[in-house]
Amino acid sequence: MEKVITSERMTPLPQKTRIRRFLDYMNTNKLLLLMLLPGLISLVLFKLAPLGGMIIAFQDFSAFRGVLGSPFVGLEHFQRIFEDPYIWTLVKNTIILAFYSLLFTFPIPILFALLLNEVRVRWIKGSVQSLSFLPYFISSAVMVSILYTLLSPSTGLVNDILARFGLDTIYFMAEPGWFRSNYVLLQVWQTFGYSAIVYIAAMAAIDPSVYESASLDGASRFQQMLHITLPSLKPTIAIMLIISVGNIFTVDLDRILLMYNQSVYETADVIQTYVYRLAFASTGFPEYSYGTAVNLLKSVVAYILVVGTNKLSTKYSDTRLF
Amino acid sequence: MRTKISLFDICNNIFLLMIALVCTYPFLYIFFLSISDGRSIASGDVAFFPKNVNFEAYQYILTNSRLGIFRGLLNSGIYTVVGTVVALLLTYMTAYVLSRRQIKGRFLIMSLFVFSWVFEAGIIPAYIVLNKLGFVDNWLVMIIPNAINVQFLIITKTFLDGLPVELEEAAKIDGANDFQIMSRVFLAISKPILATIGVFYAVFIWNQYLMPLIYLQNPNLQTIQVMLKKLVISSGDSNTAFRTIIQNGIMLNPGNLKAAAIFVAMVPIVLVYPFVQKYFKKGILLGSVK
Numbered sequence: 001m002e003k004v005i006t007s008e009r010m011t012p013l014p015q016k017t018r019i020r021r022f023l024d025y026m027n028t029n030k031l032l033l034l035m036l037l038p039g040l041i042s043l044v045l046f047k048l049a050p051l052g053g054m055i056i057a058f059q060d061f062s063a064f065r066g067v068l069g070s071p072f073v074g075l076e077h078f079q080r081i082f083e084d085p086y087i088w089t090l091v092k093n094t095i096i097l098a099f100y101s102l103l104f105t106f107p108i109p110i111l112f113a114l115l116l117n118e119v120r121v122r123w124i125k126g127s128v129q130s131l132s133f134l135p136y137f138i139s140s141a142v143m144v145s146i147l148y149t150l151l152s153p154s155t156g157l158v159n160d161i162l163a164r165f166g167l168d169t170i171y172f173m174a175e176p177g178w179f180r181s182n183y184v185l186l187q188v189w190q191t192f193g194y195s196a197i198v199y200i201a202a203m204a205a206i207d208p209s210v211y212e213s214a215s216l217d218g219a220s221r222f223q224q225m226l227h228i229t230l231p232s233l234k235p236t237i238a239i240m241l242i243i244s245v246g247n248i249f250t251v252d253l254d255r256i257l258l259m260y261n262q263s264v265y266e267t268a269d270v271i272q273t274y275v276y277r278l279a280f281a282s283t284g285f286p287e288y289s290y291g292t293a294v295n296l297l298k299s300v301v302a303y304i305l306v307v308g309t310n311k312l313s314t315k316y317s318d319t320r321l322f
Numbered sequence: 323m324r325t326k327i328s329l330f331d332i333c334n335n336i337f338l339l340m341i342a343l344v345c346t347y348p349f350l351y352i353f354f355l356s357i358s359d360g361r362s363i364a365s366g367d368v369a370f371f372p373k374n375v376n377f378e379a380y381q382y383i384l385t386n387s388r389l390g391i392f393r394g395l396l397n398s399g400i401y402t403v404v405g406t407v408v409a410l411l412l413t414y415m416t417a418y419v420l421s422r423r424q425i426k427g428r429f430l431i432m433s434l435f436v437f438s439w440v441f442e443a444g445i446i447p448a449y450i451v452l453n454k455l456g457f458v459d460n461w462l463v464m465i466i467p468n469a470i471n472v473q474f475l476i477i478t479k480t481f482l483d484g485l486p487v488e489l490e491e492a493a494k495i496d497g498a499n500d501f502q503i504m505s506r507v508f509l510a511i512s513k514p515i516l517a518t519i520g521v522f523y524a525v526f527i528w529n530q531y532l533m534p535l536i537y538l539q540n541p542n543l544q545t546i547q548v549m550l551k552k553l554v555i556s557s558g559d560s561n562t563a564f565r566t567i568i569q570n571g572i573m574l575n576p577g578n579l580k581a582a583a584i585f586v587a588m589v590p591i592v593l594v595y596p597f598v599q600k601y602f603k604k605g606i607l608l609g610s611v612k
Contacts (some may be wrong), residue, residue, distance in 0.1 A: 025426065031500040032419050036431075039416030039470060043431065045455065046448075046467045047438035053447030067450065112341070115334055120327075124335050130599050131342040137595070137602065138349075138588050139529035141547040145554040145584045146348050149355070155577055157351065160366050189345060197606045221330065254531040258551055279446045280536055288446050295444035303441045 057293035077293035086274075087294070094270040098248045100180055101187050106244055108192045110237065113199035114225060129200070132193025140254040143186055147259070148173065151182075176267040179260065183268075186255060195240075202236045203229060239313045246309030249302040271298050349588070356380065356582040360566060360575035378572045379582035389553065391583055394546035398528055399590075401464040401545065405527040409469045410520050414512065416470060417478035418504050423487070432479070439472035449536060463537040464527060464545070471526075474519040477608050481515045482508065518605045521598045525591060546587045554580045 026033065052067075057077055059070040081087055112132070119125040135143070150157050151172040159169050172178045206229065214224050253272045260268035271294065278291035354372040355363060362373035383391045420428045448467075457463040485508065493503045509516075534545045553564070564576040595602075 029424060029500070032422055032425060035415050035501065035504070036419040036425070038412055039419070040431070042412060042416075042466075042470050043434060043438070045451070046470075047472075048434065049451045050443035050447040051438060051441070053450050054443055056447065056450070061450075063450075063453075066454075115338060118331070118334055119338060120331065121335060124339065128338045128342045131346050133599075133602065133606070134592075134595060135345060137525050137529075137591050139531065139547050141529075141531050141550045141555075142584055142588045145550055145580070145587075146352055148555055149352065149577075149580065149584070150348060155363075157369060193345070194606060197603060201607055221328075257535075258531065258555060276445060279449065288450065292444060292446045295442075295446065299442050299444065306440055 054292055054296055056289050057296045059289055061289040061292075063288070073289075077290050078297070080290065081294060081297065089266070090269060090271045090274050093267060094249060094251060094272075096267075097180060097183060097251055097270060100184050101251075102244050102248070104184050104188050105191055105195065106241065108188055109195035110199055110233070112192055113196040113203065114229065116196070116200065117203050117229065118221065118225070129193070129196075133197065134193070135190045136194040138190070140252065140258055143190060144255060144258040147182060147186060173259070174261070174263045176264045179264045179268045183252075183255065183259065186259075187252070198240065199233060199236060202233055206232050242309045242313040246306040248305065249298060271295070349592070352581045352584050355577055356585050358578065360573040360578055363575060363577045374572075376572050378569045379574050379578040380586070382567070382569055382574060383579055383582050383586070389583075390541060390544065390549055391546070391553070391586065393542065394544055394549040395586060397461070397543060398545045398547070401461065402524050402528045402590075405465045405469070406520055406524045408465050409471070409523045409527075410516055412469045413471065413474055413478055413519065414509075414516060415504070417475055417482055418508060420475075421479050421482035422490075432476075435470075435472050435475060445532070445536065452537065458537055459540050459543065461538075461543050464530065464533060468526075468533070471519075471523070474522065478512075478515060478519065481512065485511060514604075515608075517598075518601045518608065521594075521601045522605050528590060550583060550587050553583055 056067060056070065058072055058074060059067075060073050060076075061067070061070045116125060116129060119128070149155075151159070151170075153159055153169050153171050158172070162168070162170065170178070172182060210228055211224055214228060219227070249271070251270050251272060253276070256268060256270060256273050257276065260273065275291045275295045278287040278294070280286065351369070354368045354370075356379050357375050357377060358368045358372045359374040359376060362368055367373050383389055384395075385392070387393070419425055420432055422428070452458065452463065452467060457467065489507055489511075490503055493507050498506065529547065530545065531547045531551070534543075534548050535551075538544055538548070564579040566573065566575045568574075
């Protein structure tokens with residue numbers, strides 16, 4: 001925050017000088033303000049206007065009449081949400097999917113970082129780490145296409161191997177029971193190396209002399225990992241866990257849209273995909289208002305979670321999320 | 323120092339190399355499929371190495387305009403190059419002004435950016451706004467609306483906040499104006515950070531799926547990622563887009579052609595990866611310590 005310089009006298013300044021000062025400020029910084037203009041326009045049009053557009057959750061929005069001309073209907077759409085039994089399926093699916101992801105994507109990077117930290121051969125350490133976060137930068141469309149290729153019932157490698165062991169063909173992409181496993185598998189594959197980087201950096205900051213004195217005292221490698229490395233990682237692990245909990249409503253929309261189909265809706269359909277279908281993939285009339293209402297509720301809950309967990313993480317350390 | 327090599331070391335190294343291999347093997351396997359011939363694939367011989375190596379599948383998918391793969395690659399390429407330049411310019415300029423202490427209200431503007439990032443309006447209000455602004459079926463939708471990523475804005479501003487004010491003051495005394503100070507003095511020091519967020523912007527634009535899916539209905543504007551969904555995923559096993567063909571005496575089946583399509587969609591990233599992975603690493607660290 002800027003320091004506000006208040007004058008000693010409590011009498012307000014004459015109007016003239018205030019305008020003069022404003023004009024002076026504009027004049028001195030005209031180039032800077034001009035440079036800020038594109039960013040400001042971008043903020044207003046692409047970041048704030050959609051927030052204002054959420055007003056249609058309280059309207060009966062028609063594209064023909066626009067946001068300003070559509071009639072208000074109060075909380076009608078929200079009532080409908082609470083009367084719609086399918087919403088609970090969506091909420092359940094969203095949370096289960098995020099929870100399963102967390103269960104696997106949280107500990108695996110830590111284990112990976114710990115093992116990588118024990119590697120003494122420089123080229124192995126470097127190349128394993130570089131390869132581990134490559135999948136993070138590959139698009140969801142490519143990843144899901146690869147998954148399809150590997151799991152295809154007729155030509156896929158996995159079913160080929162199953163067949164050689166005399167097992168039945170599994171329709172991985174069409175059975176609701178397999179969806180969550182597939183999703184989490186992709187999630188782990190894409191993010192474990194990426195997430196491990198934070199822990200590896202935290203380990204690099206540990207003073208090597210601590211390890212030396214420990215080994216002089218006869219501590220084994222495993223004991224050093226347990227009593228030096230892990231405790232040093234505690235703050236990082238705590239923050240990461242808090243952030244992950246704050247993101248419990250966050251699912252990879254691209255990936256689900258690419259992976260799911262009607263036969264797996266019962267486990268794969270989540271709040272975000274439902275909102276997408278209401279507006280862009282419904283056979284009938286697009287339900288902009290209802291979709292926005294559903295998303296508004298989700299955003300409010302998600303916002304409270306993120307801000308709340310951020311407050312928690314400031315307790316643990318000085319590094320804040322924002 | 324610990325120099326003794328134990329059994330644990332050997333097992334651990336082998337285990338980690340296996341992990342790296344398992345994580346990258348699917349990409350290799352797709353590549354093997356794309357350069358083998360149809361007959362070997364059908365008999366399941368290409369699990370660990372390609373058979374009868376040829377590049378006919380690539381020639382087929384890139385020259386066959388009915389598929390639109392070449393078009394999609396070209397579009398994605400243009401969007402990525404133009405989009406990255408615009409995004410870097412906008413992000414850097416905005417971050418620079420917001421890091422100047424003489425600007426009033428900079429804290430409020432930054433807070434608004436951050437709020438819009440944490441509280442998501444969702445895809446529907448965004449669509450209504452962009453539709454009004456004429457972005458539907460307009461290639462600029464891939465360039466302009468997402469030109470400022472709030473996370474990168476924060477990272478860039480934090481970096482600029484950390485630079486000494488004296489730089490600006492000295493340049494001012496020399497008679498440089500604000501624009502010159504930014505483009506001559508500060509830009510030179512900011513190259514590493516710009517390279518870092520630049521590669522991230524490029525990867526994000528190249529990999530976008532939802533934006534082109536919603537906004538680009540015109541097939542001539544479509545990106546390679548959406549093409550991939552149409553040609554590889556939606557068609558499933560009952561294939562409509564690809565059929566078994568004989569080209570230059572080589573038999574190609576849908577498996578070859580799909581694999582080639584998948585590979586061209588990731589090839590730019592794989593090609594530049596060795597050169598830019600240090601920036602990726604840096605970017606991830608910067609992003610994590612916000």
